[in-house]
Amino acid sequence: MPHFKLTLAYDGTAYHGWQVQLEQRTIQGTIEQAILKLTGQSVRVTASGRTDAGVHALGQVASFSAECRLTLSELQTALNALLPDDIAVLAVEEVPAGFHPIRDAQWKCYRYVIHNGAIRDVFARRYAWHIVQPLDVAAMQRAATALVGTHDFSSFETAGAPRETSVRNVSRLEVSRDGSSPQQITLEIEADGFLYNMVRAIVGTLVEVGRGAEPESWPGEVLAACDRSAGGPTAPPQGLFLVWVEYS
Amino acid sequence: MPHFKLTLAYDGTAYHGWQVQLEQRTIQGTIEQAILKLTGQSVRVTASGRTDAGVHALGQVASFSAECRLTLSELQTALNALLPDDIAVLAVEEVPAGFHPIRDAQWKCYRYVIHNGAIRDVFARRYAWHIVQPLDVAAMQRAATALVGTHDFSSFETAGAPRETSVRNVSRLEVSRDGSSPQQITLEIEADGFLYNMVRAIVGTLVEVGRGAEPESWPGEVLAACDRSAGGPTAPPQGLFLVWVEYS
Numbered sequence: 001m002p003h004f005k006l007t008l009a010y011d012g013t014a015y016h017g018w019q020v021q022l023e024q025r026t027i028q029g030t031i032e033q034a035i036l037k038l039t040g041q042s043v044r045v046t047a048s049g050r051t052d053a054g055v056h057a058l059g060q061v062a063s064f065s066a067e068c069r070l071t072l073s074e075l076q077t078a079l080n081a082l083l084p085d086d087i088a089v090l091a092v093e094e095v096p097a098g099f100h101p102i103r104d105a106q107w108k109c110y111r112y113v114i115h116n117g118a119i120r121d122v123f124a125r126r127y128a129w130h131i132v133q134p135l136d137v138a139a140m141q142r143a144a145t146a147l148v149g150t151h152d153f154s155s156f157e158t159a160g161a162p163r164e165t166s167v168r169n170v171s172r173l174e175v176s177r178d179g180s181s182p183q184q185i186t187l188e189i190e191a192d193g194f195l196y197n198m199v200r201a202i203v204g205t206l207v208e209v210g211r212g213a214e215p216e217s218w219p220g221e222v223l224a225a226c227d228r229s230a231g232g233p234t235a236p237p238q239g240l241f242l243v244w245v246e247y248s
Numbered sequence: 249m250p251h252f253k254l255t256l257a258y259d260g261t262a263y264h265g266w267q268v269q270l271e272q273r274t275i276q277g278t279i280e281q282a283i284l285k286l287t288g289q290s291v292r293v294t295a296s297g298r299t300d301a302g303v304h305a306l307g308q309v310a311s312f313s314a315e316c317r318l319t320l321s322e323l324q325t326a327l328n329a330l331l332p333d334d335i336a337v338l339a340v341e342e343v344p345a346g347f348h349p350i351r352d353a354q355w356k357c358y359r360y361v362i363h364n365g366a367i368r369d370v371f372a373r374r375y376a377w378h379i380v381q382p383l384d385v386a387a388m389q390r391a392a393t394a395l396v397g398t399h400d401f402s403s404f405e406t407a408g409a410p411r412e413t414s415v416r417n418v419s420r421l422e423v424s425r426d427g428s429s430p431q432q433i434t435l436e437i438e439a440d441g442f443l444y445n446m447v448r449a450i451v452g453t454l455v456e457v458g459r460g461a462e463p464e465s466w467p468g469e470v471l472a473a474c475d476r477s478a479g480g481p482t483a484p485p486q487g488l489f490l491v492w493v494e495y496s
Contacts, residue, residue, distance in 0.1 A: 009370050010370055056371070085368060088367050120328070121336075122259045122336050123257075125333050125334070
């Protein structure tokens with residue numbers, strides 16, 4: 001049976017996250033419904049990772065197996081026609097049956113957006129964390145360097161599914177203020193994998209530095225503690241975007 | 249009684265436009281409710297112009313008279329606390345009782361956003377017109393120059409409230425593709441006033457040029473015809489933003 005790889009964008013606002021849950025509207029369930037309507041087959045769609053309720057994707061990757069007589073381009077068009085307008089299929093490829101979107105993912109990039117201004121941004125309310133207190137972005141960036149590299153990130157993991165190891169390799173972590181709209185702060189982080197709530201825990205910790213509540217050295221100390229209670233709060237979901245997933 | 253000028257941003261998606269209508273949720277009605285809650289006074293809030301259902305504002309101007317013991321800053325904070333999160337008060341000033349947001353407006357700027365790509369942008373669905381067919385932005389820009397200046401714009405007016413004159417002075421009309429996200433096309437237009445649906449009629453007409461259905465000379469001919477039926481369709485509301493209003 002052919003195996004298909006989907007690249008997906010979605011606005012997570014109206015969904016209870018990726019994973020199918022009883023009587024909840026989820027991204028996975030909505031896509032599986034569209035495939036069922038199109039092919040008549042009940043399939044399981046597996047993603048590179050679950051996104052939580054309210055979290056968005058610019059380039060999530062998922063895969064499924066189904067019999068399908070359509071070309072790849074027709075399959076994409078048909079799925080986009082069947083899906084609601086807050087989910088879009090950006091690309092469809094046929095991949096070997098052995099392809100697994102979690103196991104085979106090599107690098108992933110997440111973006112977290114903060115609206116840092118006295119007054120709420122009515123257009124960013126679903127897509128950013130609104131922080132009124134001015135943040136020192138340069139201090140956040142300097143503090144973030146302690147987290148780059150291969151470390152045990154258990155201080156930035158919310159208790160969740162058990163993992164073999166909480167060691168991850170963060171290859172890039174950048175905090176910057178948008179040149180054209182300086183109230184927007186963007187944090188981008190690339191790693192070979194992420195623990196549950198890892199990006200949101202890192203953002204919540206760096207914001208403590210940004211607002212001057214903790215020194216720049218603190219995130220490095222939090223990392224060394226290997227204890228989630230040592231760090232800052234978990235940032236809210238609506239600022240988080242899964243940007244891309246890279247495969248070998 | 250003191251007279252207050254409000255600068256407002258709103259996401260028009262959930263509203264039946266600016267103007268109060270029976271049993272409909274409107275921007276005007278929502279702001280008047282917030283003022284009633286805050287001051288105990290039923291006031292009329294007048295805007296620089298009505299925006300239609302689904303149209304947004306980055307800098308709408310409105311005014312009202314009320315007794316109020318708060319400072320301007322407290323008034324702003326209290327209104328923002330009472331308003332839903334898709335409306336924000338960006339500024340509050342006290343103005344002379346004679347200030348009238350329609351009559352005294354000297355220049356206004358609107359922006360219209362088009363998402364020009366094969367696949368929908370899930371984040372722009374409420375904030376842009378999705379056009380799949382590639383548009384020739386340079387041709388649209390050249391065609392738009394015929395509309396700059398003082399002209400009778402009745403070809404770009406949907407029958408609405410009667411006006412003394414349909415002559416308006418368009419001082420700037422720019423069509424451009426966003427450098428960092430080239431699928432986004434932005435049209436910005438500044439004038440001393442706008443007729444009903446004028447921006448959306450201009451956009452609908454320029455898009456006919458962009459998609460090659462009409463020559464670059466056509467919008468100038470439409471203008472000269474002084475007949476709405478000569479022009480292109482009215483672009484949908486969700487791409488339209490009132491950017492600012494300038495007063496003397």
